[in-house]
Amino acid sequence: MEDEIVLTKVTLFEKIALSIQRLIDNEVLKPGDKMPSVRSLSLEQKVSMSTVFQAYYLLEKKGLIEARPRSGYYVRKSFKRNSQEPSATATWKMPINVRVDSLVSDFVKPHAKASVVDLSIAGPSVELLPVAKLNKSIQAVLREHKGKSFQYAFPPGDENLLRQIARLSLHWGGSLAKDEIIVTNGCMEAINICLRAVAKQGDTIAIESPTYYGVLQTIESLGMKVLEITTNPDTGIDVDELEKAIIKTKVAACLFTLNFNNPLGSCMPDSEKKRLVELLAKREIPLIEDDILGDIYFGKSRPKNAKSFDKHGLVLLCSSFSKTVAPGLRVGWTAPGRFKEKVERLKFMTSIAAPTLMQQAVAHFLENGRYDNHLKALRLAYHIQMRKYREAIFKYFPEGTKVTDPQGGHVIWIELPHKVNAIELQDIVLRQGIAILPGSIFSAKKRHENYIRIGYCNQFTPEVENALLIIGKCANNMLIEGN
C-alpha cells in the first residue's frame, strides 16, 4: 500500500460530513435511517453542536440527508445504490477501425446549439467560472509582462506555468520537474500529439469502453485502430482483462482515463493503477493517461494517477485547466516521460506554441493560491449538483433505469431499458429544447444504444428538473409505444 498524501485542507465539519457520507455510501446508514441527534453526535465526536449542524447542513445540501420537522435528520429515501449501476461492457475481441466521426458531428454540436437546456455539455457553466479572479490575473500579467504577453511562448512553454504545473504534481502523489512538462492547446492537443509520438497509422490503441467520443474521433482521424477493454462503472479498466487482451493482440499504446472516465465517472483504485503500470512496463507499452478530471473528486483526497507509479517514463500524462479553471483558455499540458523530445517537436510542428497571455494568466492564477480555493468550491458544487440530478433521474426515469454514481467529474451515464433507442430519444427531447448525448457515440462498435450521457454542469434549477422530467416521460412513452 502506498501512503496517501492529503493536501486539501479539510475543516472539522467537512471531515465529519465526509465520514457520514462514507457510511451512507457503504450502506451502513441506509435510506430512511434516522441520523444521530445533533446533541448525541456532538458528545460522541467531542465537537461543538454548531460543528455538527454545519456537517448536517452540508450533507443536506448534497442531497444525502433531509430534515423532517420535529423529528430530526434522516438519510434520504430516493437513493438507489451501486446494484443499480449500468453493466460493464465486454472486451471486444479484435482491434477495429473507428468510424464515429460523422455520427459525432451529426449528434453533438447541432443539438447543443439548438437546445435551451443543454445537458450535453461536460465543462463548467458560466456560474462556476472564476471570472473575477481570472480577470485579475490577466490584468496583473498584462501589467507585468507588457509586450511579452503577445510574443511567442515557444514549447515547452511559459517557465512560470511549467513551475506551477510541476508544483501541482504533489496533489497526485508525483514529483514532476518543470522540464518534464510541455504546454499544449488543451488536453485534446496533448492526447493527439502523444498518440502521434507513440503510434502510427494502422496501429492499435487499447481504450476503455465506453470512452469519450473526442478520443475516438482523434484515433479515427489518425487512421489507428482501437481495442475496447471491459470497464467497470466503479473501478474502471479490468487489469486482468487488459492483460489477456494484450497477450492476444499487439497494442501500440493504451489511452485511459483512470480517474473519472467520461462518461462512466469510474475511478480505478490506486493499487490497481500500480498493477496496470507494472503490467504495461513489462511489455514496454506506453500509457497515455488522460487525467483532466483527476482534480474534480468527491472523496476525501485526490486519487493518484498512473504517472505517480511510472518508473520507466512510459506514462504520458495529459491534462488541462479546461475543466478546473476555464475551457476557453485552451491551456493544457503533458508530461510525456521518455517521449518528451518527440512530443515537444510535434507540438511545435502542430501549432508552434500555446497562447502566451493565457499561459501567463493561468500561472498567475495558480501561483496565488486561487486554484486550490476555486477547486474546493467547484468540487462541492459538482458533488451537490450530481446528487440532485441523480435523484431527479431516479424519480422521473422509467423503472429499470440504471445510473452511475460518479466519484468525480461532471457526467452521469444512464442505461435505459433495452427498448429505448437513445438516438431517437435525443431527437425527441431536442424538439422540446433539451440536449443530451446518445450512448452510441462513446464506442467504436456503436454499442450502448439504450444509454445516454447527462452532464450536471448546470445548476439544478427548476428548468433542469423539468427537462429531466420530460426526458423521463419521453423514455416512458417509447417503452409504451414499443409494446
Added chain:
Amino acid sequence: MEDEIVLTKVTLFEKIALSIQRLIDNEVLKPGDKMPSVRSLSLEQKVSMSTVFQAYYLLEKKGLIEARPRSGYYVRKSFKRNSQEPSATATWKMPINVRVDSLVSDFVKPHAKASVVDLSIAGPSVELLPVAKLNKSIQAVLREHKGKSFQYAFPPGDENLLRQIARLSLHWGGSLAKDEIIVTNGCMEAINICLRAVAKQGDTIAIESPTYYGVLQTIESLGMKVLEITTNPDTGIDVDELEKAIIKTKVAACLFTLNFNNPLGSCMPDSEKKRLVELLAKREIPLIEDDILGDIYFGKSRPKNAKSFDKHGLVLLCSSFSKTVAPGLRVGWTAPGRFKEKVERLKFMTSIAAPTLMQQAVAHFLENGRYDNHLKALRLAYHIQMRKYREAIFKYFPEGTKVTDPQGGHVIWIELPHKVNAIELQDIVLRQGIAILPGSIFSAKKRHENYIRIGYCNQFTPEVENALLIIGKCANNMLIEGN
C-alpha cells in the same frame, strides 16, 4: 488582366515616393544619380515643395536616397540590384521523404536562446507590437463578454471574428462569407489540418524550394513526401515547371506561399496565380495557400492570393494574425473551400477550439480600424529596416554575395560564396552572440549549404549593424582559410 482593387489610402507624398522608388528599382535612376531638385519636381508634378520634401524624407528613411550637404539628394550608391539575387533552385525529379526535423531542432531553438542579437526570428519584435491597443481590446471584450470570454468558442470560431476575417478578404480581392472560415491556433495548425484533410501518409506534396522549415517538419511528421519545385527569387514558383512535374508525378496537393515566400520574399504576379489555379483545377489538385505574409507588402497595393481566383473550392487558404498583430495570440484561420466540413471536424479533434478571449480581442482590434492603421506602420517599418539591413549586408559581406530584394515579409535570403559552409558560419557567429539560420533547413534535399536567412524584424541598431559586420568578417575568414 484582373482589375486591381487598391484599398490602402495612399497620401500624395507617398504616391510620389513610390513612383520614384519604382524608378530606382527599375534602375531608371541608378546608384549615384542626382535626384531632381525639390523645386523642379514640385513644378513638374504640380505639388507643393513641402510634399516633395516629405517624399524625399520618406525615401531617405527607407535608405534609397541620401542628402549630401549643399548638393541635394542622390540615389544611394551601396545598392546592388536583381542581377545579384540568389539563383533559382532546380525542381527535384523524384518525390522524397523529408528528414529535416532533427536538423531543425538542432539549429533553430538553441541558437536563438543563446544569442544576444537574434537575426533568426521572423516575427514582430516587441517594439512593433500594438501592445497598448491590444490591451484596450482585451479590456473591452472582458467587460463586454464577461464569463463568455472563458468558455469554449467551438469551431468554426467566434462569430464576430469570422465576420471580421471575411471583411478583410476585400483586401486581397476576395469575397469570403463568414461561414467559409474556420479559426485555428495559428497558421501552422491551419496548414497541418488542411494537409490532413487533402492527403494521407505516403502521399506527395509539391512545395517551393526553398521553403519554410516548419512546413517541412509538418510534412515529415505526417509521413508525406515532398516534390520540390523550382522557385524564382522574384516571381516564385515556375508554373510551367510545376505543370511538367505534376504530369510526371502524382501529387496529392500543393503547399505554396505565393506572397513573400519564407525565405525568398518572392511574390508571384497575380496573372501567374490565375494560371496556377486554373492548372491545378484542371487536374483537381488542391492548393494549400499559406498567405500569412500577404498583408506585409512593400509595393503600392496588396498582392492578390490564389484563393481570389478559385472557382472550384480547391484552394485552402491559410493565414493568421501572428505576423501582422502578435504571434502570442495564436489566432489563425483557414478558408478551406470544398474541404470545409472535414477541416472543421479535424480542428475539433486536434485541439477542440482556439482560445476564446484571444479570438474576441482580435475581432475587436479588427473591428475598430486598429488593424489597418497598425499594418500601415508595420509595413513602413519593415520596408525601412529591410533596406538598411540589405545595405549593411552588401557593405560587410564577402564579394560575390547574392541577396534577395524581398517585396514583402521580414526575411532576407543570402547566397554566400560556395566555399562558405552556413552551418559552420552559424556556429561561429553564435559564439559571438549572434543567431542566424543556415540554408539547409529550408529544403528536404539539404541544399543551400552556402545560404543563410536573416530576419530584419529587429530595429536596425548599432548592435545589429555590428552583428552583420561580424557575420561578414567570419564569412570572409572562412573564404581565406578555405584557400
